[in-house]
Amino acid sequence: MPRLLVLLPVLLFLAAAAAFAVALLSDRRPDAIPSVLLERPAPALSLPALVGSGVPGIEPATLRGQVTLVNLWASWCLPCQAEHPLLMQLASRDELRVIGIDWKDKPGDATAFLARLGNPFAAIGVDESGRAGIEWGISGVPESFLVDRAGIVRFRWVGALDPVMLEETLLPLIEQLNEAGS
Amino acid sequence: MRALLALLLVLLSALPSVAVQPDEMLDDPALEQRARALSQIVRCVVCQNESIDSSQASIARDLRRLIRERLLAGDSDQEVLDYLAARYGSFILLEPPFDPSTWLLWGAPVLVLLLGAALLVATLRRRRAGEAAPLSAEEERRLDELLRGGPQ
Secondary structure (H helix, E strand, O other): OHHHHHOHHHHHHHHHHHHHHHHHHOOOOOOOOOOOOOOOEOOOOOEOEOOOOOOOOEOHHHHOOOOEEEEEEOOOOHHHHHHHHHHHHHHOOOOOEEEEEEEOOOHHHHHHHHHHHOOOOOOEEEEOOOHHHHHOOOOOOOEEEEEOOOOEEEEEEEOOOOHHHHHHHHHHHHHHHHHHHO | OHHHHHHHHHHHHOOOOOOOOHHHOOOOHHHHHHHHHHHOOEEOOOOOOOEOOOOOOHHHHHHHHHHHHHHHOOOOHHHHHHHHHHHHOHHHEOOOOOOHHHHHHHHHHHHHHHHHHHHHHHHHHHHHHOOOOOOOHHHHHHHHHHHHOOOO
16 A cells, blocks of 8 residues: 555646646636526627617517527727727628627717728617627627527627637537427 | 924825825715715626725716715615616626625635534544654663664
């Protein structure tokens, strides 16, 4: 027994190394706050339209009937600009509707942003106070939520969308939700 | 006098920083007191290890305002915390609640204490068991020989 005890530090080291390796090599993002909204109804909010955008605002019913990507963004947010082409690409798909919540923004800045980069949103709700962002439990912009036809939140993405997550995660999930609902 | 002032300055700079702005504060001192106490146990979701009471982040400011609105609307402290936790999960509370998912977390100090006590008892027992028995006559004779430097 005392002989084996000599090996104890080595074993402890190996166990710790294994734990660190798993944590480092997995895709887990320790800074990602888990969303309590998952598998729960999306917040039922009425948000005014963005004047000059040409699309309606958001009502609780807006989130029903179709698989919807809710994107919280702001014109002052650089990662939002980075993900914008991907939103444009998603908006051109039939199986999905993209709507936006303009978070803590100036209406004039927001319309200028959309005029310059294009408007992917079928509806835009203005959230100048940031209160709608709190209802969605966000910590900043951009954040995106996928809502199914029944208005249940199925997926949350913190930060800018990227092509890899789009191909590997978002598009398969959209397809799956569309099949489940048809 | 200058030294005293300097000392005062140093002492004041050591106070915890506070981010709450005068325009956010409530007129009712009792409610404001409760709002401050709540702010100190609510996590800023951007800075993550800071309370919203000491965070300058704009979302922390929004949450401070929200807490004051809820208090004005007549919420109890627990109702305010529940309101926040319904949106951000118990992550928003700097002190995690005691529920099945956190039993291990809260129980860890007790577990470590028990483990230490068990180790201590085991070690003491082994030491007692290992206490040297008195030497036999033969052993005494050999020891004498060795000490005298005689032949083995």
